[in-house]
Amino acid sequence: MDVALSGNGRRVLRIFFVLLVVFLYAPIAILLIFSFNNSPIPAFPLSGFTTEWYRQFASNPDLKGALWTSAIVAAISSAAAVFLGVLAAIALVRRRFAAKSAASALLLAPLVIPYIVFGISLLLFFHAAGIQRSLLTVVIGHTVITLPYTILVLVPRLTQIDVNLEEAAYDLGAGPFRTFGWIVLPLILPAVLSAFLIAFTTSFDEYAVASFVVGTRETFPIYLYSALRFPSRLPQVIAVAVVVMVVSLVVVVGAEIGRRIAERRLGTIPTS
Amino acid sequence: MRLRSVFATTTLLGLPVAWLVVFFVVPIAIVALYSFDVYTLFPEKHGFTLAAWRGFFHNSVYLGLFWKSVKMSLIVSVVVVALAYPVAYYLALSGTKRKYVLLLILIAPFLTSYLLRVLAWKVILGNNGVFNSFLVWTGIRSADHPISQLLYSRFAVMLVLAYVWVPFVALPIFVSLDTLDQRLLEAAADLGASRLQAFCRVTLPLSLPGVVAGFLFVFIPTVGEFVTPSLVGGTSGYMYGNQIADLFSTGFPDWETGSVLALFLLCVVAVLTVVFSRFMRAEATA
Numbered sequence: 001m002d003v004a005l006s007g008n009g010r011r012v013l014r015i016f017f018v019l020l021v022v023f024l025y026a027p028i029a030i031l032l033i034f035s036f037n038n039s040p041i042p043a044f045p046l047s048g049f050t051t052e053w054y055r056q057f058a059s060n061p062d063l064k065g066a067l068w069t070s071a072i073v074a075a076i077s078s079a080a081a082v083f084l085g086v087l088a089a090i091a092l093v094r095r096r097f098a099a100k101s102a103a104s105a106l107l108l109a110p111l112v113i114p115y116i117v118f119g120i121s122l123l124l125f126f127h128a129a130g131i132q133r134s135l136l137t138v139v140i141g142h143t144v145i146t147l148p149y150t151i152l153v154l155v156p157r158l159t160q161i162d163v164n165l166e167e168a169a170y171d172l173g174a175g176p177f178r179t180f181g182w183i184v185l186p187l188i189l190p191a192v193l194s195a196f197l198i199a200f201t202t203s204f205d206e207y208a209v210a211s212f213v214v215g216t217r218e219t220f221p222i223y224l225y226s227a228l229r230f231p232s233r234l235p236q237v238i239a240v241a242v243v244v245m246v247v248s249l250v251v252v253v254g255a256e257i258g259r260r261i262a263e264r265r266l267g268t269i270p271t272s
Numbered sequence: 273m274r275l276r277s278v279f280a281t282t283t284l285l286g287l288p289v290a291w292l293v294v295f296f297v298v299p300i301a302i303v304a305l306y307s308f309d310v311y312t313l314f315p316e317k318h319g320f321t322l323a324a325w326r327g328f329f330h331n332s333v334y335l336g337l338f339w340k341s342v343k344m345s346l347i348v349s350v351v352v353v354a355l356a357y358p359v360a361y362y363l364a365l366s367g368t369k370r371k372y373v374l375l376l377i378l379i380a381p382f383l384t385s386y387l388l389r390v391l392a393w394k395v396i397l398g399n400n401g402v403f404n405s406f407l408v409w410t411g412i413r414s415a416d417h418p419i420s421q422l423l424y425s426r427f428a429v430m431l432v433l434a435y436v437w438v439p440f441v442a443l444p445i446f447v448s449l450d451t452l453d454q455r456l457l458e459a460a461a462d463l464g465a466s467r468l469q470a471f472c473r474v475t476l477p478l479s480l481p482g483v484v485a486g487f488l489f490v491f492i493p494t495v496g497e498f499v500t501p502s503l504v505g506g507t508s509g510y511m512y513g514n515q516i517a518d519l520f521s522t523g524f525p526d527w528e529t530g531s532v533l534a535l536f537l538l539c540v541v542a543v544l545t546v547v548f549s550r551f552m553r554a555e556a557t558a
Contacts, residue, residue, distance in 0.1 A: 003457040003470050004365035013362035017374070020359055024381045024439060027392035030402055034395065042395045043405035084288040091284035103285060106292055112488075112545050114496025116513045117303075117534045118296075120520050124306060124527065125299035144295050147288065205385045208499055212520070221387050228391065228503065238395065241388040252383040256376060 028245060035239045041231075042238065053239035063240060066223035070204050073135055073219055077142035078150075078199030084143070085150030085195060086188075092151070093158040111148045118145070119212035126213060134215040141209045146199035153198060157191035157263075158184075190262040197255050201248055220244075300538070306531035313527040324528040334515065334533060341512035344426065345494035348433045349487050355434070356442040356486060363442075364449035365475075375446060382439035390503050393432045397423040397504065424506025432504055433494050441486035448482025449475070481552045488548055496537050512537065 005013065038048035057063055088107050092100065110118070122141050126133060161184070169179040185192070207221035214222055224240075227233045305311045309321045328334055359378065363371045381389065396402045399420055407413040422428060452475065460470040498513030505511065512533070519530030 002367070003461040003465075003467060004361075004367075004454070004475070006467060009467075010362070010366050013358055013366065017359050017362050017378075020355060020438070021377060023435070024378070027389065027396060027435070028381065028384070030396060031388075031392050034402070041400065042402060043400055044402065044409040045405075084291055087284045088288040091281055095281040095284070097281050103289060106297075107288060110292070110296060112492055112541060113296075114493065114513070114537055114541060116496045116498050116516050117538045118299075120516065120530060120534050121299035121303045122295070123520065124302045124311075124531070125295070128302050128311065140295050144292065147292070201383060205387065207387055221385075224387050224391070225499075225503075228394070234395075237391065241385070241391055245384045245388055248384045249380055253376060253380060 031238050031245070032242050035235075035242045040235055042234065053235040054243075057236040057240045057243075060236060062218075063223065063227075063236070066218050066220045067240075069135065069217055070220035073138050073142065074200045074203035077139045077203045078146055078196050080139070080143045081146040081150050081199045082192060082196045084147055085154055086192065088147075089151050089154035089158055090184075093155055094163070107151055108148045110144050115145075115208035119209040122209065123212040132215065133213050135217055135219075137213040137215070138210050138219060141213050142199075142203040142206055145206065145209060146202050149198050149202065150195035153195040154188065154191050157188050161187050190259045194255055194259045197251065201252065303531045303534055306527050307535050309528055313525060324532045327529065328532045328536065334512075337510070337512045337515050338536070341495050341497075344430055344511065345433070345491050345497070348430050348437070348494050349490040351430075352434050352437050352441050352490050353445070353483055353487050355438055356445055357483065360442045360445035360449055360482075361475075364446050364452075365454075371450075375442075378442055379439045382436075386436060387499070389436055390432055390500055393428070393435065394423065394504055397428055397431075399423065423504055424509065426505070426509045428504040428506075429497075429501045429509040429511070432500050433490075433497065436500070437490045437494070441490055444485040444489065445479060445482040448479040448485075452478050484548055484552060488544065492541050492544070495541070 033046070034042040035053055036049055036051065037046050038050040038052070039046075088103075091097075092104055092107075097103075118141070122137065123133075126137055131137065165183050165187075166179055169183045174182065205221060206219075207225060210219055210222060211225070218226075224237060227237050302311065307324055309319060309324060362368075363374055363378075368374065394401075398404070399422075401423065403422065404413075404419060407419070413419070456474050456478075457470055460474050465473070496513045496516075497511060498517045501509045501511045501514055502517075505514075516530055516533045516537070519526045519533065
């Protein structure tokens, strides 16, 4: 007998799973359908096919500017977060020191702070320090938010790598930088890339903290939020929503598959 | 060893820790200083007082909003865990070969834009939105009587929050069920336990850390939520987080009171996190 599930139980749960997936994807599908609908108001009945909204968004300089700005902010903040995350992860995995649990608590703390609290904290901090709000302040905030995610991705990968490989490199005369560059980095590269990707998508989409520290140049979420107040812009926003969602789905799913393949090929992963 | 001298622990940890101290710990400390009027928005009246804190604990509006938010996000968290558990159970224990593919399908929506998923519901729930116009179009309801409480309501906020968080919560529950030693279930069956007994006395207790983690993953971000309520909540969906945001951004800013509200929320969340992580560690070692 299968103790976990009876035959009927399995059927019921399968139906439940399918229903939940439908619930999760239906709103995205609805956006997709209405992005091609020939009416400025997204409502039934559908009135005809058009690519007008995609053309409008493609020729909207503010919207494209905001997307570009977000891409820059996300690239810089996630590169910084991954750099800091690699340092922290190596220290947490490879070193023994007294305050380790305190250090890891601090490094992971940004995971559990409500973003509204962190947003206003940064606002008051930059105000007190006399720092003008700009894209730089957004980058700083996003680096803090995404740092723990990079650590969470990197630590498990580092623990899988045999320390003897590093020791062997030292014995053969490689310095610490060479050992890192030739031995450790190639082995953790898939995890580094997926940490970068998680940080990038988090930053690209982040509104709550950015809304308190952004300057005059808008990131994409900030633009989107203000565009939602103008009904005339809604169809283009739906079109851009579809593009952003499809791209992020493809990138994220592709990256996950790529990471699995790469780590299997590099070995040192327990094949389960 | 040379490794230790060049890449000393302090060298490695120095930068990340310093970054978080400067841009995370110090900013929170500044919020605390504001809450005690050591710093103030209008410099003429500063000096340490407990006035803002006293005002907060005597203000029924702020406390009422806080409880309303706690209630809303408790409901959301419970519903989300209840939806995610059976799905995670199915993926982990039904013996399906494609469990990681199915898991990825489940989680993928979470990795797309948060704001855009909220936007989708705004388009769906409006008075003349997709859902109502669909009902009218198919003749289920007449055009004069749309279901009007859909958007800009407490219900809309909770629906959207549940929608947003379900995939994420399935993850820790799946992990706890997937790592469960299935021989325990066989042993339970051999000793005469029914499926229900085996579930209640073996599976459920062993998956509890995942459930608790999932619960916290939803509760912590939703209790301080202000983006979703401001987009789909209207006045009846206004939450504690909106109050904090308004104290910092409207025409009548009150940074001292806002700091008190923010710190209070932070303390509640910190206590919850510490208590539950102790609990989970105790479970893990038991």
